[in-house]
Amino acid sequence: MSLERIFNAESIAIIEASRDETQPGYQALVALQEGKFEGRIYPVNPKEKNIFGLQCYSSVMEIPNSIDLALITTPAETVKGHIEDLGQKGTAGVVILAGGFGELGEEGRKLEEEVVTLANGKGMRVIGPNTQGMINVNKDINLVGLTNIPEGNIALLTQSGNIALNLFTEANLKSQTGFNCYVGVGNEGDIKFHEYLDYFTTDPGSSVILMYVEGLREGRHFLKQASKTTKSKPIVLYKSGRSAKGSKTAGSHTGALAGISEVSQSAFKRAGIIEVEHPGEMFPVAETLALLPTLKDNSIAILSDGGGHATIAADYLADLGIRLPELEPETRARLAAILPPNASLANPIDVAGGTDRNPAIFADCAEILLDDKNIHGLLLVGLFGGYGIRFAQKLSFIEEDAAHRMGKLMENTEKPILLHSLYDYAKPHSLELMRYYNIPVYDSLEIACKCVESLSIYSSYRRDNKQEGSFQLEWKQNANLKGQRIIDNALAEGRKILLETEAKDLFRLQGAPVPENYLATSEDEAVRLAEKIGYNAAMKVVSADILHKTDAGGVVLGLRNEQAVREAYNSIINNCTDCQPGADIKGCLISKMADKGIETVIGMKTDDQFGPTVMFGLGGIMVSVMKDVAFQVVPVSQYWAEAMINEIKSAVIFDGFRGRPPSDKKALVKMIQKVSEVAQAYPSIQEIDLNPVIVHNKGLTIVDARIILK
């Protein structure tokens, strides 16, 4: 059931159409008529014969022809009846505006499911419910009733109608481009984000997809589709609902669960999605990616007519990791020939008044700068566009000529030009010309810089062709029969937690380098096993009932002789029995003390939106306090395991710090992948915690292992 027929509908039913201007059934009807929709419109309303010159039908069944798309504006409880009728007419899709479904809780969720099942059974797909509707600007399909939608090549997917309104307003005010399609996805009761994404990937009218997301219903499918889409089209995404308060509202808003932001950030990045940090960046970044050629290299020049703007822009780009290379001697010489002596010819270039009487010098400088082989793009900041206002009116004509020259310069060099102008508010003709040549104009300096960053990130993503690996979960891949038996056995015993011995066995069976260790069930056995392993030894209680072994007095380290082993065994058993009377204590685990090295934590948690996700960080306060951790959704390829290590700030410690030998990063990469493998092999695992894993100069030691089942 493709979405083609829905987005290109040639016949639309409106249930129910209205003459009351406050009703969506009025607004959509007027929008279709005023927008000159070329297909057939069928108003449905039993109380009317004729609305605005169109015959009105008392029910769907009366409509003489087939229907591609229907807008249902009536309350939740009436929807099923309409769906029945529409099904009989072979309708392809329905847009359900009403709230009162999944966003209200269990009962609403049930109704939503029933509606969707009914529709799907009749070959129909559902947009919504709890949505503002959808618009296909090119086909003049407008079921939202908003008029004055700026036209362009951005496809918009959003979970909030007001955010859409925000973006339309912004595009109208600050751009010459706009939107091709708009879908309010609502509760995603049927059609999910990834299906819309699939449609827009091949839709020739859309060259960028812009998304406002509070929570994803099918995160995995979304990532899979997104990683396909971004190979040919950029996706720009703003995710809200990060805070507890925010996600509570998001929850009541669209019924979607807001996920932990770090997990989604790393997943989005891997899928090539450009995630923006502030809502005010959504439109400008989408516009930038829609209009500009990609950067061949992450190196640009800043050209400015004032020190303040140059300084601020240079600060931002430095923070954002954009290079401002030194200019070639020839470039400097050519600039020096046309600029005053106090101009700054380092990058950023400050013309220092050199354009005050002749803004054409901007175009001269731009030509010289883009001739420099190290400069791959240009950010112009300051007053351009306003010389006619600020200095002398006649200068505006010179600015217009400069705009033509810079526009053609971008066409010829294929190096992107971006413009920040203080005078955008005045709508000077020169800025209209810049936009005509697809040069975006920003009124905010910080947003201009963020747009350079986004262009740079997307350009390098396309250029480097990163092996993002698959987002496809291969459940039970590499599962081991004995391993499965360990899990089944625990579940059969009613346990959700594997014993440390079991968790380690599971990893050992999977080929992970788990150190030799043995369960002692008596003091004598402990001595025998300690001597088998060799001193110095460590001893830990084994009990599914005792979660925090150290707190319970269940761990003794550094045992160097028989006497110490005997004392430790008894003390552990006594401590744990005292601490937790009735606990099922299986005995004590004896292992050799681990060699020195860097303490790390490798874990796995099941994310609400994306499923199994591996976590990595340094032990101690680095994870718990500094939050210096990296996440990646399973499966984690070698490339992304390496990326996880490099992502944490404290990773330098592995290269040998303060005279320490370097750590075995290869072993660490393999271990991270092993955790991903185990998570995939055994779908009943909810959480893994290898803490600590000590990384040595050669190899590593899994000191403790914990696995929680679903």
Place this chain on the structure above:
Amino acid sequence: MSLERIFNAESIAIIEASRDETQPGYQALVALQEGKFEGRIYPVNPKEKNIFGLQCYSSVMEIPNSIDLALITTPAETVKGHIEDLGQKGTAGVVILAGGFGELGEEGRKLEEEVVTLANGKGMRVIGPNTQGMINVNKDINLVGLTNIPEGNIALLTQSGNIALNLFTEANLKSQTGFNCYVGVGNEGDIKFHEYLDYFTTDPGSSVILMYVEGLREGRHFLKQASKTTKSKPIVLYKSGRSAKGSKTAGSHTGALAGISEVSQSAFKRAGIIEVEHPGEMFPVAETLALLPTLKDNSIAILSDGGGHATIAADYLADLGIRLPELEPETRARLAAILPPNASLANPIDVAGGTDRNPAIFADCAEILLDDKNIHGLLLVGLFGGYGIRFAQKLSFIEEDAAHRMGKLMENTEKPILLHSLYDYAKPHSLELMRYYNIPVYDSLEIACKCVESLSIYSSYRRDNKQEGSFQLEWKQNANLKGQRIIDNALAEGRKILLETEAKDLFRLQGAPVPENYLATSEDEAVRLAEKIGYNAAMKVVSADILHKTDAGGVVLGLRNEQAVREAYNSIINNCTDCQPGADIKGCLISKMADKGIETVIGMKTDDQFGPTVMFGLGGIMVSVMKDVAFQVVPVSQYWAEAMINEIKSAVIFDGFRGRPPSDKKALVKMIQKVSEVAQAYPSIQEIDLNPVIVHNKGLTIVDARIILK
């Protein structure tokens, strides 16, 4: 030489006045005339007799009356001549526009000094040079030539003319308030930031001071003045020049050195300054603080007409540390009575369509919310102001009534109301009304949230009346004669580095808990001293030539007996001699091994802008990699030493982490203050590095100490 007469000049000379519209001598003249300046204007230009109806003088000396203020628009090399003449006329101040002074390097700096000395000698103060000029809106003094400056009660101090232009533009577009004064401080050749600040602190027309700063010439004086000013008026500041590239431009721009941002951030905060992060926040934050009553408590409500905006605003406020308290049951009940059932009555409040047909309900909700004893302010987000556009035209009148009601609500409750509106661009009358009642209107949601944060920070600063301590350096306070002798001795020997023994002695003399340690100059002496101190001992080379003792093989730890001491002594001497032949090795320092504890680093560096500054952080990668450090300028009071400890993220470790005992924070606080005391006592110290300082459950140990002299 107060600035009163300059800012309230009643007679102004313009050197040189011009008929050419591209000249500043034209622009200022026209601005004064068009602005209806009520004082006397004296154009000076030997080539003219009369300009625009005013008599033109061939030189300053010809002007018949006294002159309060002169604008010098001629090139750098001509300035001294004019200053001579003006001095004879008893002029109070001159504004020098020309560049070609300190910003160009040594030669320019010399000329600048000569000009300023000359002027001061004649009782004149200088604004600039290298400035755009100054404007006093209330007195119609406009020496910049910019017209259309929005009038209000913000005083603007800036190092960039374009930034001023930016702010004027923004105020005109987005506010009903504006500026009282504008000073382009230029190179700060004579009058410095702190002197302007002093003037505006008592100036009744200024209620907020807004600053754009690239670098401060006299950071100390600035902090002292700022901490006085902020007790009665907010200072809002944006600092650029953070990056190497940025500060290079800033350097060429105004000749000021851009400082390390962390140091200035903590100093600004201590002085009660509101530092904004993005240039786009400068005006809105200043406007907010200029207009709104302070918050009695850091708890507000968000009222929204759309889930998207509510979710985003809640995310931001959570990140910014603003509380969104739960509503009282009565408040919820009252809201429920007027809102639809799907409205969200948690805070943020989402009316969920409940205002679509009657925006007066916003005012109802606002009244109910500000009645709640836990709610101290209100952020309204969404479409308010645009109901007449979005829904039905007649709703605009209802919005206007709601605006009147909310305006009066703020007056009566003295609880601030802030409004984000998507429809500000359309300039609806209801938003004009909101502004009439001093309710600021923002078109950006993220900026609205930042303004809430700034209001909250400034309110709590005024409320809590923090003991910011003094910024006054009391050089040589608590200096010790013996300590001074150590330093003098090293300087006499041509050393810029104190020996470890000397550095520790210096701290011991100052009353710091330096552990017992002794210098051994032979193997036998080492044994004797080790036995005196007691095992287990540590030994370190003492040599001013060896900076990195560990790298040179000059440190041996954990010496438990005589044999070990003898071996260690010889090995250290041999290693260091091999590693650095010819090094002046004084012997080895013997001390007891420190007890376990938390490794910290306490340091002091001399900041270019603020002078001596104490640094604190955890040892190891926390300082060098994670940059989890706190700075405070000397003198550091107990309050700020505690604040430094609490400022670092990793501070939780001192409270006892993973079963460790808590650390002696009091000892740490004293030690931080001690470093501040030493820095102040001995002005010839450039840098101090106590690394590590091990903090125990009781007390602490200074393991190593390094002092570098100026």
